[in-house]
Amino acid sequence: MTEEHPAGTPAAPSTTDLSNANAAAVTGTGTGEQWLARYKDSLMGVFGSPQRVLVRGAGALVWDADGKEYLDLLGGIAVNALGHAHPFVxxxxxxxxxxxxxxxxxxxxxxxxxxxxxxxxxxxxxxxxxxxxxxxxxxxxxxxxxxxxxxxxxxxxxxxxxxxxxxxxxxxxxxxxxxxxxxxxxxxxxxxxxxxxxxxxxxxxxxxxxxxxxxxxxxxxxxxxxxxxxxxxxxxxxxxxxxxxxxxxxxxxxxxxxxxxxxxxxxxxxxxxxxxxxxxxxxxxxxxxxxxxxxxxxxxxxxxxxxxxxxxxxxxxxxxxxxxxxxxxxQNVLENVRTVSTIFAEGLGKVDGVTDVRAFGLLVGFDLAEDIAAGVVAAALDAGFIINAPRPNTIRLAPPLNLTAEQARSFLDALPALIATATAAHHAAATAATETTTEKSS
CATH class of the missing domain: 3.40.640.10 (Type I PLP-dependent aspartate aminotransferase-like (Major domain))
Incomplete structure (x- = not known):
């Protein structure tokens, strides 16, 4: 049986009406590696190489083309006020x-x-x-x-x-x-x-x-x-x-x-x-x-x-x-913003390696003791968190305004290990650079 539509309104096309390549884009099929290769061949490089290919979202969660789940603590850089695919919106x-x-x-x-x-x-x-x-x-x-x-x-x-x-x-x-x-x-x-x-x-x-x-x-x-x-x-x-x-x-x-x-x-x-x-x-x-x-x-x-x-x-x-x-x-979301902001402010202040916290609702910045912000972002992505480094020693969070307290705490629980991973990589890179300089000078 075909779906009924108002008079004069054509049925929406299914993905079978699209080319195979475009149908894959609508359905999100294909691996991240495949999509990134196509990206490199077709889009200007003004954003550099994308970190992942995201295909689906629900609330504060997103999934990439390979099925990995992430907690989105950047919200499209403060854009997705109600997260992804909010049913009413x-x-x-x-x-x-x-x-x-x-x-x-x-x-x-x-x-x-x-x-x-x-x-x-x-x-x-x-x-x-x-x-x-x-x-x-x-x-x-x-x-x-x-x-x-x-x-x-x-x-x-x-x-x-x-x-x-x-x-x-x-x-x-x-x-x-x-x-x-x-x-x-x-x-x-x-x-x-x-x-x-x-x-x-x-x-x-x-x-x-x-x-x-x-x-x-x-x-x-x-x-x-x-x-x-x-x-x-x-x-x-x-x-x-x-x-x-x-x-x-x-x-x-x-x-x-x-x-x-x-x-x-x-x-x-x-x-x-x-x-x-x-x-x-x-x-x-x-x-x-x-x-x-x-x-x-x-x-x-x-x-x-x-x-x-x-x-x-x-x-x-x-x-x-x-x-x-x-x-x-x-839904009184602004009260949630204030509540979760306090959780971030108090929790971040207790993390070793965090030197300053600036939390204004769910626009949160925190400084690190070393210039390892990019490394923390990379470690967080591997661990399933999307965050941002606007400066070498600063992390920015701008998650959906309906982020839950539990979701905020999951990041706070993971953060010490992320900082440790980034710190170790930073020190290893510095040691390798010093050894290379020594070898060249000898």
């Missing part, structure tokens, strides 16, 4: 896609309007505030870049950003990103961006003048190893930008949507910015970005035709975001 996406998938921005949809209203509510935005939807964090920050330019005009061309900051890899966002190794191959950058010292109020005060259109900051720098700005710095940033007529733009791409145990890290600190960028966890794994402008002034800088996007705010992405926010609210 996936059902909403499927339902929306079966109804209306994409329309141009000559039109709108109920999900786009409802999501904008919800974000304004959650951010406690004042009257006159607005939302613009994009597809990613870097696109949201491109909109922020143009917002700053539009606000400043030719008379105020300067945008201030912080050393250690990361705002994306498209050209405007890249200009605001501090790491020279990212920027220099593509210079000249868009002009006017100046990077100033991180968390240094005096440096900020010295940099602020009548040429500054905006200050762009992350309340917590994830790529720099989970480094927070102090409450004093955030307050000074708000006061100085207001005093000089500049915009304060808060990049909450990584820290927003419950990641730190509150909806937005900067607003939780008592700071209302002029604009805030979001992405990552907002769509629960589905691509979406946004910028919220606070109040009528910032919200009227960009007029019709001055910015846009083809896919931004499409019905499916906005439905995915609405579903994600619904689950975060209705």
């Amino acid at each position: 996936t059902s909403v996406i499927a339902s929306q896609l079966s109804t209306l998938g994409h329309v141009s921005n000559f039109f709108t949809s109920p999900t786009q309007i409802a999501l904008a209203e919800k974000l304004l509510e959650l951010s406690q935005a004042p009257a006159g505030s607005k939302v613009f939807f994009a597809n990613s964090g870097t696109e949201a920050n491109e909109a922020a870049f143009k917002l700053a330019r539009g606000h400043g005009g030719k008379e105020r061309p300067t945008i201030l950003a912080l050393e250690g900051g990361f705002h994306g890899r498209t050209m405007g966002a890249l200009a605001m990103t501090a790491k020279a190794a990212y920027r220099e191959p593509f210079e000249p950058m868009p002009a006017g961006v100046r990077h100033i010292a991180f968390n240094d109020i005096n440096a900020l005060r010295d940099a602020m003048d009548s040429s500054v259109a905006a200050l762009v900051i992350e309340p917590i720098q994830g790529e720099a190893g989970v480094r927070p700005l102090s409450a004093e710095y955030l307050q000074a940033a708000r006061e100085l930008t207001r005093e000089h007529g500049a915009l304060l733009i808060m990049d909450e791409v990584q820290t927003g949507i419950g990641r730190t145990g509150s909806w937005f890290a900067g607003i939780e600190s008592g700071i209302t910015p002029d604009a805030m960028t979001l992405a990552k966890g907002l769509g629960g794994g589905f691509p979406i970005g946004a910028i919220i402008t606070f109040g009528e002034g910032p919200s009227t800088v960009l007029s019709a035709g001055q910015h846009g996007t083809t896919f931004g705010g499409n019905p499916v992405a906005t439905a995915a975001a609405l579903a994600t926010l619904h689950v975060l609210e209705s």
Whole structure:
């Protein structure tokens, strides 16, 4: 018997309707080695060689092409707010896609309007505030870049950003990103961006003048190893930008949507910015970005035709975001974030070889006594844990916000052995290097 479908709706194709190669991709068949060989032959090498080929996920767990299970403590770098294949989010996406998938921005949809209203509510935005939807964090920050330019005009061309900051890899966002190794191959950058010292109020005060259109900051720098700005710095940033007529733009791409145990890290600190960028966890794994402008002034800088996007705010992405926010609210997930954060903070503080712990909800960074972070990441992967090393001596965790206490403790229990394995390999490599140098010199 064939499955019944609504009138005029064709049955979904099965994998038998695809070529053998594409059917294998949909079903995830084939070994990791086979897929990696195909990857090398067909994709640009901008990410290096993938560590594994992942084919399936459920909650905080994922499985690779060879059937090995991993606890995902990186969450797609703070993207999978509810883990993998969350049943409610996936059902909403499927339902929306079966109804209306994409329309141009000559039109709108109920999900786009409802999501904008919800974000304004959650951010406690004042009257006159607005939302613009994009597809990613870097696109949201491109909109922020143009917002700053539009606000400043030719008379105020300067945008201030912080050393250690990361705002994306498209050209405007890249200009605001501090790491020279990212920027220099593509210079000249868009002009006017100046990077100033991180968390240094005096440096900020010295940099602020009548040429500054905006200050762009992350309340917590994830790529720099989970480094927070102090409450004093955030307050000074708000006061100085207001005093000089500049915009304060808060990049909450990584820290927003419950990641730190509150909806937005900067607003939780008592700071209302002029604009805030979001992405990552907002769509629960589905691509979406946004910028919220606070109040009528910032919200009227960009007029019709001055910015846009083809896919931004499409019905499916906005439905995915609405579903994600619904689950975060209705299931009290932010309380879980705070609970599991405490487990990580207390547990990591007891591990030999860990020298400093910075836990802000489920954005967690911890430093190691030696530069062995890459080795710990490799040992963790072999042991079935996905983690990240943003610096040579720093590990970053950004797991799903519904990670359980038991899952967190399983990593804490395994960590001492992972550090021991990485330390031994590091010392062995150093000894071998010394012996090689000695042999060459003799």
